[in-house]
Amino acid sequence: MADKPQPSRQDQLRAKPGRKANENAAPSSVQVLDRSLKLLDLVASADGAALTELADQSGMAPSTVHRLLTALAGHGMVTRDAETGAWTIGLKAFEIGNAFLRFRKLGTISRPFLKQLMERSGETANIGIEDGGDVVFISQVESHAPMRAFFRPGRRGPIHASGIGKAILSTWPDAEIERLLSTRSLPRFTENTRDTLSKLLADLEVTRTRGWSIDDEEHTLGMRCLAAPIFNEYGEAIAGISVSGPAVRLPDGTLAELGPVVRAAAEGVTRAMGGVGNDSRKPS
Template sequence: MQRENVVKSVSRALEIIALVSTKKGGLGVTEIANQIDINKSSVFRTLSTLAQYGYIEQDRETGKYKLGYKFLDVSSKLLESIDLRTEAKPFLQELEKMTNEVIHLVVYDQGEVVYIEKLEGTETLRTHSKVGKRAPMHCTSVGKAILAHLPEHDVIAILDRKGLPYHTDLTITSREAFLQELKEIRLRGFSLDLEENEYGITCIAAPVFDHLGKAVAAVSISGPTTRMTKNRLNQLGPIMIQTSKELSARLGYVQ
């Protein structure tokens, strides 16, 4: 019986927290009691207990209750504990299973991308990528996916510092054309590397956003151009966009 009461009290507290969180200006005891069908004395006792621990606070002017700052402390600890590679692994494995191609996860660092995960797929493909290696942003799908969502002044600073060096005959080396490419990527939701970094290899990528909405990483599928046809890229586009949304949500990003 005691255990059942404890579960009920926790359940009641969670219901109240969820309800209060929906109202920016807070809610009064009567409003809460009416909405979740709990008597006012029980609501008041629960609110008082939550307030003691900082999870709920009462507005001195309105008397209404709203979320307390303790939630910021708890959420920041949760965000700090999130490991990108761990969160991304199931998504990368699903892409590998679906395509049998090479799957990459990169992070943005000082104007370049760094490969932090690579799944080889089951098809044969020789690429220069390996975990720990750095790569340019302007000619890789992962780099372009991130650049397209960085603030414009950051993009310009990177281009000023790094330039648009030639890698293949298909590398975009015109700043005007490259900035236009980034606009198209933002509209499309995914980026392409059409043999711009390595001859014979085509890649498609999508950005990964953190809880602040910053593009901090990207996921890509890489394969030989003979397999990564225009038709296949069109099919993979929506899949990459969905992967981006779901993985970003795991990192705390709310659209």
């Protein structure tokens, strides 16, 4: 009698019970992670959010939101106020954010430059980076004036209507700017907003010649801003430094005086980080 063929190792693995269930475990875990990170982002964007609000914003059932928040709280990523019931960002998330700043070296190194810039200008000084076509504010030193600009660390802003955003964009070739912005709209916030690509590119050309950008009430009426780019060791603009304040305290003459001061601060941060300026880079 002929020997019965033995099943291959691959056939044996296919025949094992529970194989399909194990294969489906990974996508389920990814979905939980995706939902958890979405909730974490919503909590971070608010000054305190109720469970029902988070459920509405996320499109998830309240029971699911509660389960995920409880898991995040167990890792210190979020915390719940015992009196109000509101969920806020946790200490662990703050530590992770600080780790990012340490990696970038901007948080510590830029601090004295921000203080000097605030004292010299009398206005709020800011540091921001570009992320996904937005500006993210990561540090600031507030003015002592009763009426002043304020940008909460972590706040995102539109890159085309931001002094820091335009300072960073001015170091990019036009073709790169067009690739980033050609598929998205440029919201109009005020009558001064550069809300078309042609208007923005014309503004950036002036910025390249001048050496610093100006947000002339382009995002918020009554507020003006000056900014200059900060470069890394490869000559790439990774951030911007700015001063922002009420337009009544920043007329054209004051802007002209402070422009070189802001640019000098940006150059100082660049050198302190071991970066190199890239004035020779030409837009294409």
